[in-house]
Amino acid sequence: MSEAAARQRSGMQLHTKILLGLLIGAAVGLAANLTVGGDNRVVQGVNHYLADPVGQIFLRLLFMIVIPLVFASIALGVAGLGDLRRVGRVGGKAIGYFLVTTALAAVVGLVLVHIVEPGTHIPQATRAHLLTTYAGDAATKIQAATTGKLGVQTIVNIVTRNPVKSAVDLDLLGLIFFSLMFGTALTMIPAERAKPMLAWLEALNDIVIKIVDIAMELAPYGVAGLIFGVTSRFGFALAIPLGNYILVVLAGLLIHALVTIALIVRFAIGMSPVDFFNRIRASIITAFSTSSSSATLPTNLAVAEQNLGVPMSIAGFVLPIGSTMCMNGTALYEGITVIFLAQTFGVTLTLSQMIVIIVMAVITAVGAAGVPGGSLPLLVGILAMFGVPAEGIAIILGVDRILDMSRTTLNVIGDMSATTWVARSEKVWTPAQLPAIETVVRGAVLDESPGWPRPPEGGEALERAGKERE
């Protein structure tokens, strides 16, 4: 069995376990709530001594890596942008496309979550209970974190005086600013000198992602504990808002794919959207089943060349970078989730706070790794920044898998449209170059497929693409 297949298998097994943990925790919690009630002493004891601690440990493992992850991924992201800049105009276009479509996706999500307001239909009594149980002083924290008006001082405050203090206070904007500066400066010093720091950051990034993997091993139990805590206390009261939240995320992803991206495909790329989606079907299937943009990269490269006829000189570097930087679905999901939880805890956000959320969603989507659940630690960071209690996150973590599969699909659709658009605008590709539809590969294109060596990651791919272009 190939490494990829092995990874996928163990991924499936883990996620089946998480789902089981969710179902068992929810069923036992609901049964307890409906029979003896959440205030029963035994139920309270189970929550206090078992369910809450297990859930907390799982969440703390995720919180633990927020700071190093934000720093490493953002600094590396900017350093990567430096590489892209070196590839010149094409790199600039790719970055522009990534940022604009990601921001549009976040806006679609925010508009939708405002219209539907999935988190507001919670009975007043339940909300009060939620706050007293979980929030502690969170409600005041939320207010404190979010009532400030966007003024000169907000901007000045982003330029942190002390990155270590920003890290301690979970002042993500300050930390992100420092990381951006760090990454930028890294691209400005001689390559020789920058090399060890880049290697160090890459290792740090890999290490924290490994910690996510370890935490995920605990996830089936953590999720069971967390969901038991929620259902034993609240019964069905939160089920409907949660269901609505899932529907809003799925609807947002669909709208962005079928309206925003379809319009770009029609008018900026000049292809029929139906034909486009049909041709990239193998990428869509792979993204949906692996929940990982990075794991979908080999398929994307094959599809770009074989099914869309995009030259490798473009696809070979837009796709590898896009697989970690272009995350339309992730930004949309993060925006909706932050607002949903704010609504759940009864917080109204002002327009300027929305703008901060859009900016945060875009930056963290760019920084998220293209692996299953890659955006979760960053999302946890944003939520903490807005003072949303950890258990609020628990409510949504339990249902994350299906949302992960779906947002990854949109991330990959974004990558493919980016590549095609860049090729078109560079005049190295027109719709006339589309291969005959009979030759199009529709199923999953595996990374073992002949003639498709696994592409080197990041820098190497860039170098190669740059050479090819010369």
Ligand code: ASP
């Ligand atoms: N799983 C996503 C991806 O690979 C990242 C995320 O968690 O949003 O694109």
